[in-house]
Amino acid sequence: MAQNPALAADHRVRLLQGAQELFPALVEAMDAALSDIQFETYIFDFTGSGASVAEALERAARRGVRTQLVVDGVGTGALPDGWARRFASAGVQVRVYSPLGPLGLLLPQRWRRLHRKLCVVDGCVLFCGGINVLDDLHDPNHGALAAPRFDFAVRATGSLVALASDTMDQLWWRMQALRDMRERRLPEALQALRAASAARHAADEVAQQGPAMRAALLLRDNVRHRSRIEKAYRRAIGGARHEVIIANAYFMPGGKLRRALLLAARRGVRVRLLLQGRYEYFMQYHAARPVYGALLAAGVEIHEYAPSFLHAKVAVVDALGERPWATVGSSNLDPLSLLLAREANVVVEDAAFAADLRERLVQAMQQAGRRMEPARYAGRPLGQRVLDQVAYALMRLALWVTGKRY
CATH class of the missing domain: 3.30.870.10 (Endonuclease Chain A)
Incomplete structure (x- = not known):
C-alpha cells in the first residue's frame, strides 16, 4: 500500500x-x-x-x-x-x-x-x-x-x-x-x-516533480486541498502493521478517521494517543471526551499529558518496521483544522527520523502522561459528563452553521 x-x-x-x-x-x-x-x-x-x-x-x-x-x-x-x-x-x-x-x-x-x-x-x-x-x-x-x-x-x-x-x-x-x-x-x-x-x-x-519516496509537504486549504492532510493520516493508519502513535492537542476526529483507528486496533496494531490533559479551552477540552469511549473499548490507549500544555500535532506509524511513516505539522485532528483552517504538515518516511520522534513520544507518555483507564473514563463525575456533551453538541452545531460534514 x-x-x-x-x-x-x-x-x-x-x-x-x-x-x-x-x-x-x-x-x-x-x-x-x-x-x-x-x-x-x-x-x-x-x-x-x-x-x-x-x-x-x-x-x-x-x-x-x-x-x-x-x-x-x-x-x-x-x-x-x-x-x-x-x-x-x-x-x-x-x-x-x-x-x-x-x-x-x-x-x-x-x-x-x-x-x-x-x-x-x-x-x-x-x-x-x-x-x-x-x-x-x-x-x-x-x-x-x-x-x-x-x-x-x-x-x-x-x-x-x-x-x-x-x-x-x-x-x-x-x-x-x-x-x-x-x-x-x-x-x-x-x-x-x-x-x-x-x-x-x-x-x-x-x-508534481520527483518520485514517491521520502518526504513531502502537505497543505490544507479551502479550495484545492481540502482533505489532503486527513487522507494522509488515514492512509498511514490503514497501512499500519505494528504501531500507531499520535500526539495531538485538540483531538476530535471525524467518523472516517475514528474508524481507521478502531480498525487498526482491532486487527492487532498497538494504537497509542497522547492528548491534552490540562484544561486550556472549554470547547476543545470537553468536546474531545465523548469520542474516547469507543476508542478505549477497542483497545486504543489514551494517555493525557499533564505537566504543561500539549500543543503537538505529530504522528508516527511503524517506526521500527519496514515502512516507517511520520508527520509533524500544524494540523490538529479536529474540525477546525481539518475543515476550516490553512494548515501545513511535513510527512517523512525515514527510519532514523521516525525512531527519534517515537522515542520522544514514548518518553512523554511514560514520564509525563496519565493513562486513561476505561473504568476511570466511565466513572467521570456527572457534571463533567454534562459539560462534555454540551461542548460536543456546540461543536456539531458550529459545523452545521458552516455547512460542513465531518
Whole structure:
C-alpha cells in the first residue's frame, strides 16, 4: 500500500522539539539570510524568547533582506505599537490574515484561520510545525508555565522548500490584491492577482516533480486541498502493521478517521494517543471526551499529558518496521483544522527520523502522561459528563452553521 504519492527522495529533515530548539535554529537561519525571509504564524508573541525571533527579522530587514511576515488576525491581531514601529523602521513587511472587524467571530467566514507555521529562508530551508512564536514557558491566557509546552517542528531542505515558498508567495499576493482593492487601487490589485496566479502555477509544477519516496509537504486549504492532510493520516493508519502513535492537542476526529483507528486496533496494531490533559479551552477540552469511549473499548490507549500544555500535532506509524511513516505539522485532528483552517504538515518516511520522534513520544507518555483507564473514563463525575456533551453538541452545531460534514 503506497503511503503517499507526493513523497520525493531529495530531502534532509531534522526534528526540533519546542521553542528551545526551534528558535535558535530560526535565528541562525535568519541571521545568515542573503535575499529573503517568508514567515507565517498563527501567534506571534514578543514575550521572552519570542523577542529573539522578532529581533532576527529586524536585523535581516535592516541589512536589506526582503522580509515578509504574515500573522493571523485571531491568533495575533495587531502587533504591539512598539514592535510595529520597529518593524516598519527596519523594513519588515507585515500583513494580518483575515482581521476580525467589528463583528469578530460572529461571522462564520471568519472561522477560517491561518493556522500553519511556515518559514522559508532564501528559498533553501524550510521550518514547519506546530510551534508558534511563543515562549515555551509563557501562555498569553494562563501566564507563566511551570513546565515547557510540548510541541514539535522540523527544519527541512529539498524540493518541498520551493512548494512552501510558492504557496506563501501566493497568499502574500492575494492579501496584497485585497488590500489594493479595498483602497481602490485597481491596477495594483490586478498586478497582485497575476502574481498570485503565477505562484500557484509554480507550486503546481513543483508538487508534481520527483518520485514517491521520502518526504513531502502537505497543505490544507479551502479550495484545492481540502482533505489532503486527513487522507494522509488515514492512509498511514490503514497501512499500519505494528504501531500507531499520535500526539495531538485538540483531538476530535471525524467518523472516517475514528474508524481507521478502531480498525487498526482491532486487527492487532498497538494504537497509542497522547492528548491534552490540562484544561486550556472549554470547547476543545470537553468536546474531545465523548469520542474516547469507543476508542478505549477497542483497545486504543489514551494517555493525557499533564505537566504543561500539549500543543503537538505529530504522528508516527511503524517506526521500527519496514515502512516507517511520520508527520509533524500544524494540523490538529479536529474540525477546525481539518475543515476550516490553512494548515501545513511535513510527512517523512525515514527510519532514523521516525525512531527519534517515537522515542520522544514514548518518553512523554511514560514520564509525563496519565493513562486513561476505561473504568476511570466511565466513572467521570456527572457534571463533567454534562459539560462534555454540551461542548460536543456546540461543536456539531458550529459545523452545521458552516455547512460542513465531518
